[in-house]
Amino acid sequence: MKTPLLADGSAATFWLPEAASTFAADHDYLYYLIFWISTFFFIVMMGAMAYFMVKYRRRKQGETTSDIHGNTKLEIAWSVLPTLILGVFFVLGFRGFIDTLTPPANTLNINVTAQQWAWSFTYPNGGNDSILVVPVGKPVKLTMSSVDVLHSFFVPAFRAKRDVVPGRYTVLWFQSDKLGEYDVLCTEYCGTSHSLMMSKVKVVSQEEYDAHLKGLTGCQDGQSLAECGGVAFKRNGCNSCHSVDGSKLVGPSLKGVYGTEQPITGGPAVIADEQYIRESVMNPMAKIVAGYPAAMPAYAGRINEEQMGALVEYIRSIK
Ligand SMILES: [Cu+2]
Numbered sequence: 001m002k003t004p005l006l007a008d009g010s011a012a013t014f015w016l017p018e019a020a021s022t023f024a025a026d027h028d029y030l031y032y033l034i035f036w037i038s039t040f041f042f043i044v045m046m047g048a049m050a051y052f053m054v055k056y057r058r059r060k061q062g063e064t065t066s067d068i069h070g071n072t073k074l075e076i077a078w079s080v081l082p083t084l085i086l087g088v089f090f091v092l093g094f095r096g097f098i099d100t101l102t103p104p105a106n107t108l109n110i111n112v113t114a115q116q117w118a119w120s121f122t123y124p125n126g127g128n129d130s131i132l133v134v135p136v137g138k139p140v141k142l143t144m145s146s147v148d149v150l151h152s153f154f155v156p157a158f159r160a161k162r163d164v165v166p167g168r169y170t171v172l173w174f175q176s177d178k179l180g181e182y183d184v185l186c187t188e189y190c191g192t193s194h195s196l197m198m199s200k201v202k203v204v205s206q207e208e209y210d211a212h213l214k215g216l217t218g219c220q221d222g223q224s225l226a227e228c229g230g231v232a233f234k235r236n237g238c239n240s241c242h243s244v245d246g247s248k249l250v251g252p253s254l255k256g257v258y259g260t261e262q263p264i265t266g267g268p269a270v271i272a273d274e275q276y277i278r279e280s281v282m283n284p285m286a287k288i289v290a291g292y293p294a295a296m297p298a299y300a301g302r303i304n305e306e307q308m309g310a311l312v313e314y315i316r317s318i319k
Contacts, residue, residue: 010178020178020203021158023100028159030092037085100160103173107141108134109316111225111309114144114151114164116190117197122309126225127216132184132201135209139175143274143312147305152188155201161187167282169274169312176203229314232307241296244318251296252289258316263290274312281311 010019015035016028056065110132111122121132134140144153146166153172154161157180162172176182186197204212223231233239241250252262258277261269265288270276279286281303284296303311 157182226317229310
């Protein structure tokens, strides 16, 4: 079994599974850096302890050790050196953390719904599937929610993991440049069959991805997810207060609103992302766009996760 000093590519090692995302190299580098530095200090400290145990063992009754009150140089050294090493861990770890939190522009957006005990994936064409199929070499952004309890979406081969929480969205992104089939696990204990809450992510060519999408049924035949959201938008009467062409009605127009900064009455500005759109539908009083009345009814309990996902996709599409 090989355990490389540093991650040397994508094969599985004794410590880590196969690496199949663009995060993996940085993640694995940091993992092995911490692993080997820890191993080094473990050996040094345990070795010194064993050596001193033998060397300074009590040889005869009444024997006393010399009276030492401290060694300033030594104490500074063992405070400063570990601080520097931890600083390096922090900087590398924080950089990687920020990378995993910041999806690039132009991602392929897929909605994920978790429930006891299965994953469901909704594609831009409105199709639903129990496995995740993504095109190779494309950044993919998952907008995730749970219909019941706390779950956690985890693809070990991608080094990607994020909690999936009822009542809100969490976002996870990744890019895989390696064709293959990888495990999806739930990594938050979520009830009796938690350990069976598994799925697959298949990284396939763009052609295979397109073909796979064609085979999935949307919310209505031939309707994309955004179109589906457009239907929900009208059916719930959203269009009576929100235009999609930029004109001002009772509420703000939704044209081009996705991803922009919105001023808020009595609070700091927010970015109109999935999370804010969701909150504004479910609980509109939470953050009202400045200059508009607090007039919208709450939709919590009136629309389900699938409709919510479709609505977000629709609002994203109004450019
Ligand atoms: Cu779960």
